[in-house]
Amino acid sequence: MKEVEKLATFVRHRKYEDLSDRATEELKKRLLDSLGTAIGALEGAPVQAIRKHIEDFGGKPHSTLIGGGKTAPDRAAFYNSALVRYLDFNDSYLAKGETCHPSDNIGSILAAGEYADIDGKTFLTALAIAYQVHGRLSDEAPVRDKGFDHTVQGAYAAAAGAAYALGLSTEKTANAIAIAATAYNALRVTRTGNLSHWKGLAFPSTGWTSTHSAFLAMNGITGPEEVFEGNKGFKESIAGDFQIDWSKEDLEKVTQTIIKKYNAEIHSQTTLEGLQELLTKHDIDPANIEKIVLNTFDVAYNIIGGGEEGGKKNIRTKEEADHSLPYMMAAMLLDGTVMPAQYEPDRILRDDIQTLLQKVEVYEKKAYSDRFPQEMVCDITITMKDGKKYDILKTDYEGFVTRPASWDLVEKKFKELSTGYATEKQQSDIIRMVKNLEEHNVRALMEVLSGISVQKKIMV
Numbered sequence: 001m002k003e004v005e006k007l008a009t010f011v012r013h014r015k016y017e018d019l020s021d022r023a024t025e026e027l028k029k030r031l032l033d034s035l036g037t038a039i040g041a042l043e044g045a046p047v048q049a050i051r052k053h054i055e056d057f058g059g060k061p062h063s064t065l066i067g068g069g070k071t072a073p074d075r076a077a078f079y080n081s082a083l084v085r086y087l088d089f090n091d092s093y094l095a096k097g098e099t100c101h102p103s104d105n106i107g108s109i110l111a112a113g114e115y116a117d118i119d120g121k122t123f124l125t126a127l128a129i130a131y132q133v134h135g136r137l138s139d140e141a142p143v144r145d146k147g148f149d150h151t152v153q154g155a156y157a158a159a160a161g162a163a164y165a166l167g168l169s170t171e172k173t174a175n176a177i178a179i180a181a182t183a184y185n186a187l188r189v190t191r192t193g194n195l196s197h198w199k200g201l202a203f204p205s206t207g208w209t210s211t212h213s214a215f216l217a218m219n220g221i222t223g224p225e226e227v228f229e230g231n232k233g234f235k236e237s238i239a240g241d242f243q244i245d246w247s248k249e250d251l252e253k254v255t256q257t258i259i260k261k262y263n264a265e266i267h268s269q270t271t272l273e274g275l276q277e278l279l280t281k282h283d284i285d286p287a288n289i290e291k292i293v294l295n296t297f298d299v300a301y302n303i304i305g306g307g308e309e310g311g312k313k314n315i316r317t318k319e320e321a322d323h324s325l326p327y328m329m330a331a332m333l334l335d336g337t338v339m340p341a342q343y344e345p346d347r348i349l350r351d352d353i354q355t356l357l358q359k360v361e362v363y364e365k366k367a368y369s370d371r372f373p374q375e376m377v378c379d380i381t382i383t384m385k386d387g388k389k390y391d392i393l394k395t396d397y398e399g400f401v402t403r404p405a406s407w408d409l410v411e412k413k414f415k416e417l418s419t420g421y422a423t424e425k426q427q428s429d430i431i432r433m434v435k436n437l438e439e440h441n442v443r444a445l446m447e448v449l450s451g452i453s454v455q456k457k458i459m460v
Helices: 003-012 021-039 045-057 073-086 102-116 120-140 150-166 172-185 198-216 235-238 266-281 297-302 326-335 353-356 407-417 424-433 443-452
Strands: 091-096 099-100 289-296 360-364 376-386 389-394
Touching: 003 120, 003 150, 003 172, 003 407, 021 073, 021 407, 021 424, 045 073, 073 091, 073 102, 073 198, 073 376, 091 120, 091 198, 091 266, 091 360, 099 120, 099 150, 102 120, 102 150, 102 198, 102 266, 102 443, 120 150, 120 443, 150 172, 150 198, 172 198, 266 289, 266 297, 266 376, 266 389, 297 326, 297 360, 326 360, 389 443
Parallel strands: 289 360
Antiparallel strands: 091 099, 289 376, 376 389
């Protein structure tokens, strides 16, 4: 049996009863968390451009767009995934050589699930499958150091989740995965140097293509059966040799994912919580800071600290700001939080934050790197102009696997992001439906999400 067939067999034979109570609960939290990030992104300029693009091209109205309207399922997957991803506030999974955002798969499964009119149990199972596939491939087949983007593993995950939602046979599921995985191996340049809109749209595009691949397979199109092990396949061309025994996999990977507390790149979360704790404990005047020194682990340093993926002090756009430790640290010290308001254009370019971010020094500490991803260790020292110093050592944050996000935290975040777009009744309806998703179907959830207003939100 070919490896993609083994993966497809795993996908096809999963059922809701395979989920533990904890996995079910965590899937619901991540769905609500992601719907909050999606609603909060409705006015993002790239999101608006995609909506205009979809409206111009049209599409048979099978699947709902969050905020109203319908289109073809693959285009709905692109748009709704872009909403989930744009704020860079959705969940993450940390592997030693890779970081991914498994909730990126939600848009694909919602679109395919609405088309197929699946119930909540089937949706949760499909989502758990996507989380499992995405996480395990990130564990065993990281591609970041080879110059490829973490969306690569997502092509397998989104296609698997969409195929399950569509009820495809094992053979057609294998074809869906093979088509998506062969066709979409994205470059890491998306996240290096000066960042563009594509940072937030690379996975939505993968979700679009992978959903499309599932529908192609549904209609009889075949894909390369040796996508993993074949001549010029994934192993030989990109990942190198690895082994995953899909017959022994469960659906618990979601319990190892983490939720963001702050609207910032995942590897910054511990640092930002540490700064917030220093601000609470001490009377720190940002105007009197001489310098801020951060020692952190290698992944944080390389991706957002000015390491191998480029300098992080020339900040002009949201995409650059939310991938810059110096900017995010300066924002926390000046504003006391890091939320979407900290990425408004006038906030990014203001003199106070541009000046303070230049005072941030970021270094890798090998001892901290050795403890990642089980911990996200960092230490911070703030030196004032009068010589006084404030310091803190951190190993995790609220939302990390060692301190999982509570329903209270997730609901608070959802309400904060959706207020101004959703009414209190809509917020309550969405929370209730997600918490009791087994009693509802995808079409009912999407009907509520279609009623969210896209009128201008008043920023507080």
